[in-house]
Amino acid sequence: xxxxxxxxxxxxxxxxxxxxxxxxxxxxxxxxxxxxxxxxxxxxxxxxxxxxxxxxxxxxxxxxxxxxxxxxxxxxxxxxxxxxxxxxxxxxxxxxxxxxxxxxxxxxxxxxxxxxxxxxxxxxxxxxxxxxxxxxxxxxxxxxxxxxxxxxxxxxxxxxxxxxxxxxxxxxxxxxxxxxxxxxxxxxxxxxxxxxxxxxxxxxxxxxxxxxxxxxxxxxxxxxxxxxxxxxxxxxxxxxxxxxxxxxxxxxxxxxxxxxxxxxxxxxxxxxxxxxxxxxxxxxxxxxxxxxxxxxxxxxxxxxxxxxxxxxxxxxxxxxxxxxxxxxxxxxxxxxxxxxxxxxxxxxxxxxxxxxxxxxxxxxxxxxxxxxxxxxxxxxxxxxxxxxxxxxxxxxxxxxxxxxxxxx
Numbered sequence: 309x310x311x312x313x314x315x316x317x318x319x320x321x322x323x324x325x326x327x328x329x330x331x332x333x334x335x336x337x338x339x340x341x342x343x344x345x346x347x348x349x350x351x352x353x354x355x356x357x358x359x360x361x362x363x364x365x366x367x368x369x370x371x372x373x374x375x376x377x378x379x380x381x382x383x384x385x386x387x388x389x390x391x392x393x394x395x396x397x398x399x400x401x402x403x404x405x406x407x408x409x410x411x412x413x414x415x416x417x418x419x420x421x422x423x424x425x426x427x428x429x430x431x432x433x434x435x436x437x438x439x440x441x442x443x444x445x446x447x448x449x450x451x452x453x454x455x456x457x458x459x460x461x462x463x464x465x466x467x468x469x470x471x472x473x474x475x476x477x478x479x480x481x482x483x484x485x486x487x488x489x490x491x492x493x494x495x496x497x498x499x500x501x502x503x504x505x506x507x508x509x510x511x512x513x514x515x516x517x518x519x520x521x522x523x524x525x526x527x528x529x530x531x532x533x534x535x536x537x538x539x540x541x542x543x544x545x546x547x548x549x550x551x552x553x554x555x556x557x558x559x560x561x562x563x564x565x566x567x568x569x570x571x572x573x574x575x576x577x578x579x580x581x582x583x584x585x586x587x588x589x590x591x592x593x594x595x596x597x598x599x600x601x602x603x604x605x606x607x608x609x610x611x612x613x614x615x616x617x618x619x620x621x622x623x624x625x626x627x628x629x630x631x632x633x634x635x636x637x638x639x640x641x642x643x644x645x646x647x648x649x650x651x652x653x654x655x656x657x658x659x660x661x662x663x664x665x666x667x668x669x670x671x672x673x674x675x676x677x678x679x680x681x682x683x684x685x686x687x688x689x690x691x692x693x694x695x696x697x698x699x700x701x702x703x704x705x706x707x708x709x710x711x712x713x714x715x716x
Contacts (some may be wrong), residue, residue, distance in 0.1 A: 399693070431663070463475070518575045658703040
């Protein structure tokens with residue numbers, strides 16, 4: 309295998325080029341908004357609108373995306389602390405409202421108003437950037453290819469005599485999803501060739517695929533790079549059924565809607581598909597399910613839908629949420645009766661209990677709430693990882709019960 313002589317690309321420069329790529333895209337990616345099932349999509353935001361909101365509402369003055377923007381708040385492209393659902397994101401925003409408002413006051417800025425659609429679009433942007441990986445390291449990628457034994461069948465220097473295709477020709481593909489599609493397409497032949505040779509199916513770990521792509525791109529053919537549009541969640545849901553994915557999920561394969569360990573990035577999800585390819589092939593043969601041809605764009609849509617499932621709130625408990633409502637002091641301003649001075653009733657809050665709607669309401673009314681709470685000597689409550697999810701479950705229940713009562 310030919311050694312790469314190209315040094316790893318500077319992280320910041322590559323990150324900015326990724327931003328330019330995002331700005332140049334025209335197809336949106338969905339963000340979670342409330343609960344859903346495998347056959348019902350939540351309301352969605354759009355990445356490109358979210359990017360415009362991020363700039364026009366001056367979020368970029370305090371927050372960066374891949375080092376592009378302010379340094380006051382966290383870099384939204386580097387929020388890699390595990391899974392983040394819509395309700396959890398709303399909780400994080402709530403916790404930071406006093407600090408954000410204080411920073412705005414310090415700099416003489418007035419808080420901007422965000423519509424529910426604005427917030428949905430910002431959610432879409434945040435979830436999208438969390439699905440992307442830091443640029444890979446070509447040196448590590450070459451080492452991974454050697455360690456995994458890929459060089460026994462593939463070359464990267466356009467030499468002849470390889471059992472499998474020359475990976476150099478894949479250098480124009482910047483998106484790991486394209487690699488996943490090519491691996492999906494060739495997996496049965498690869499499995500058979502490896503079985504005959506007595507080779508073990510190699511497993512990809514963590515960001516292995518990102519580094520492999522970086523190496524092959526550095527050692528591959530020159531010319532115009534090939535990119536994909538962001539995946540469409542709506543198209544992905546349709547394709548999930550059309551391509552028979554739901555034959556095994558749920559079924560003999562894991563229930564993706566209920567899985568707590570879904571990968572959080574496109575490359576990690578592509579690696580998961582690769583690792584389970586032999587098992588998927590075996591199960592599909594047992595159930596007489598034909599392996600469907602899938603284009604790279606179709607796979608991007610399917611993966612966008614699957615990743616959306618990881619952004620949905622799971623396990624919200626209304627009983628726990630009612631306790632949170634009382635313990636955090638929400639009941640002092642919100643109860644089941646209209647108050648002369650205070651916030652909306654519990655039932656009214658329940659009408660906006662989807663994460664995006666709640667985040668928009670909290671942001672738009674945060675300044676007033678903070679002033680009233682400070683005047684009343686009430687501390688701003690802080691929610692842990694799951695408390696906001698439970699609180700939203702309680703508010704939905706309260707609104708539903710109120711609706712049922714009204715209809716009698």
